[in-house]
Amino acid sequence: MSTDPDGFAKRLRAIAPDRPDGFTLLELIVVMALIGIVFFFAIPRFEGSPFFDDAKQSGRWLIGKVQALREESLRTRRQQTLHVDLETGRIWNTAEAMSAEEIDLAVRRAQLLPGGGRVVSVEFPDRGRVAAGRADIRFYKDGHSDKVLIHLRHSDAFSSFLLEPFLSRVKVFDTLVGFEGLR
Secondary structure (H helix, E strand, O other), rough: OOOOOOHHHHHHHOOOOOOOOOHHHHHHHHHHHHHHHHHHHOOOOOOOOOOOOOHHHHHHHHHHHHHHHHHHHHHHHEEEEEEEEOOOOOOEEEEEEOHHHHHHHHHOOOEEOHHEEEEEEEEEEEOOOOOOOOEEEEOOOOOEEEEEEEEEOOOOOOEEEEEEOOOOOOEEEEOOOHHHOOO
């Protein structure tokens, strides 16, 4: 007894006798490349996504800036300074050998923290907390920096970032902390 009573398989082989079942590897690669190109242009970026926290974006930017300045001071063997204007919330950096015009340009190019965060105070162990005016954080040419706590606010959430003089990592606290609480 035949499982193909109408001879469908014979007729199909007559139409495409040399065609193997399935697709070739080249055909699969082309289709996957086309799907990838379509998704690249069709799917939006996740920058403004609810999956990413804007409060952490400010902190990540600040940590990246601090680490970049520490590396730049060590690489160029020049003191770098991170300036934080606590009144306007603007941040900029200068180098030891900058001319007056370059410093003025750096001040004009000062930027706000991305993600809506704001530096509310900068605390030094010897000078205390600076909550108004301007705070300068120095990164020296031998690779160390000032010991400092940077306090950041985003909406109602506060976080603190501890810069240790000889450590390259920035320690992050999810609350406001002071040097008296760290000992």
